[in-house]
Amino acid sequence: MQRLSINDADFDLKFRRIVEDRRESDGDVAGQVSSILRDVRSRGDAALVDMTQRFDQHSLSGDDDWSVSAEQCKAAFDDLEASLRDALQLAADRIRTYHEAQLPEDRDYTDEVGVRLGARWQAVDAAGLYVPGGRAAYPSSLLMNAIPAKVAGVERLAVATPTPKGTVNPLVLAAAHLAGVDEIWRVGGAQAVGALAYGTDRIKRVDVITGPGNAYVAEAKRQLFGVVGIDMVAGPSEILVIADGQNNPDWIAADLLSQAEHDPNAQSILITDDEGFSRQVADRIDVQAAMLSTSAVAQQSWQDHGVIVVVDTLEQSIALANELAAEHVELAVENPTPLFDGIRHAGSIFIGRYAPEAIGDYVAGPNHVLPTGRRARFSSGLSVLDFMKRSSFIELDETALNAIGPAAMALAEAEGLPAHAKSIESRLK
């Protein structure tokens, strides 16, 4: 954990290093992913069989090895303990309600010169959703990706998820049942992303791929951007907690650890105007972290990437928060409004002392798939818009064309595009 004070002589330099730190190892991920994608593109299902055996120790032989049926998903849902089933249902309902209000409105109007103009939104035909296996096999992620797609109106929603050594995660299947997923393919990694993008004999290609994954999955999505639509380039997760000294240090410590326990590369940052409080929080983190079943990950993240910044006034935290452009920002202060008003770059903002970030991971309603690694400067959380696209349209009659056609011709001629001008001129009176 790094401790900074805004009054340190080298504060700007140290803070800049934190802002610029990518927390991602480069390795040769790009090269490996590119050869995996080439292989999937040329050999299709055969490449998936080989790689799934090698990476997941799972043999894709019969149909049951390739995919999970709707019946299996329903059974997994029915078999859930009642309290867990209710929790999943509450989460799904709240996520659906929030995302339904995101559906964009079409436009269709005729302007003062008689030109009909508009824009029409439609869902993509098919979406692919990557669901990690192993450490990050989260049913909540499935809900957060699948529900917006279904709300958007996507007809075919195909999930790809690795099942290492044949193990399926019943919670993920239950969530897939609840969200109305249409297909579940038992493949993972860059090869699964390639199969969804290019299509194979078994897996029909999709138009958009979303969902979290490791560095290979993220790189595969990046490389396939343009072949398909993708939600975003995701990196390690982060939280920025801005807290005054009036918080319970145990609460804030738990919030910081809730980010740290995700991933050794996750980052938790506390900005406070109360140095004594910051030391209490650090102490509570040490105590709490030791008791977690996720302590190894949480401790490593906090040790390697944790940051405490002590400022003189909370107002100073606004500029720092905008530099960090964090995925999650908590405003655990007496009067959060001025901070909320000042923060321009953040994936999601949690306002007040009773809004721990974890509530947004599950049941609040807004999407928990959010821009990481400073990308909140230019990108947004997942929404129904990621599964839709807009066609504009233009209709003119002879009168309307006579009104605006000559200006278009003048510009076309100035740009050296005579056929453009001719296509208008030949229609003019």
Next chain:
Amino acid sequence: MQRLSINDADFDLKFRRIVEDRRESDGDVAGQVSSILRDVRSRGDAALVDMTQRFDQHSLSGDDDWSVSAEQCKAAFDDLEASLRDALQLAADRIRTYHEAQLPEDRDYTDEVGVRLGARWQAVDAAGLYVPGGRAAYPSSLLMNAIPAKVAGVERLAVATPTPKGTVNPLVLAAAHLAGVDEIWRVGGAQAVGALAYGTDRIKRVDVITGPGNAYVAEAKRQLFGVVGIDMVAGPSEILVIADGQNNPDWIAADLLSQAEHDPNAQSILITDDEGFSRQVADRIDVQAAMLSTSAVAQQSWQDHGVIVVVDTLEQSIALANELAAEHVELAVENPTPLFDGIRHAGSIFIGRYAPEAIGDYVAGPNHVLPTGRRARFSSGLSVLDFMKRSSFIELDETALNAIGPAAMALAEAEGLPAHAKSIESRLK
């Protein structure tokens, strides 16, 4: 030009080949671009000086060589011939009006359990706009990119445009004046995109990069996606004209040529239910093309990529149009409504006999930066949303947390994330 009939025995195969044809040469663009970007990242302005000398024969010495001043842009605008200035002004006004209506609404409400939820849209801090030099130096493109950025509220809009042998395009400068561009940098190619994304001593980095360009520019944007936001991966342009036999063949020929004259790799496709009409159009194309100042490009595009498909009924064109997912679709038919209703995938749709595509390039209002190469399946034309991002927010009080907190804890525990559960539990009564 290829001629197909829907009744050809091998129609499906031939049509599939047209749909899959990327019309883009692979070459080693990716490798070259990647080394250019590395060079710009490590050497900054010095790399720009070297590459601008090499590729554009332009020496970046004094400040005037590096950038164009606001005064120069204003002078270029004032020096325009009056009719051209009026045309540019009309285009800018109509583009601005159309895009202002795209501004998204924020949300802020409290739900039935007392959770305050919402989403707030804000502009990115800075946008970079690439404007090609040479063949495709179009002032209309500058307007179509810059105006949405300014409507979105972007404070700093930096244009990069090559000035080969020192030549600046006065029309582009005039458009920059009209659109309110803040900086114009006289650099081009992948190196300009790299400079905008990483920043150099002279050129501060931006958050989003949009704008058309050659294969190197497009690849640079693709590689930098994630470092910055980008609008889309653009390829060669295309038009699909669906026309019945009642059109003037001269008009339709001009429409097809207006696409062809852009680029030898552009594609013009005619679908009609009248074979005789299709032959008249083909004849008129040959006659008109020969007379164009752009004939070499237009003829090559039509020869290499032009397609005529004769169908039995216009209804059949709907499925074909959705396969093609073309950038531009014209519906030059007596009753366009059923076709318009059926088309799911298109960048922009031009309805009726008096809506040539060229009108949308300049003055209609909707954006002319549109998805190419089948990408209308999953992406949309440029809009103010490309220059904005959304932060969600969540506020709870103790009562609201008590209402939905336990469900979140159940899910966190099921996902094996105890610190998540603890951050909620410690706040519950």
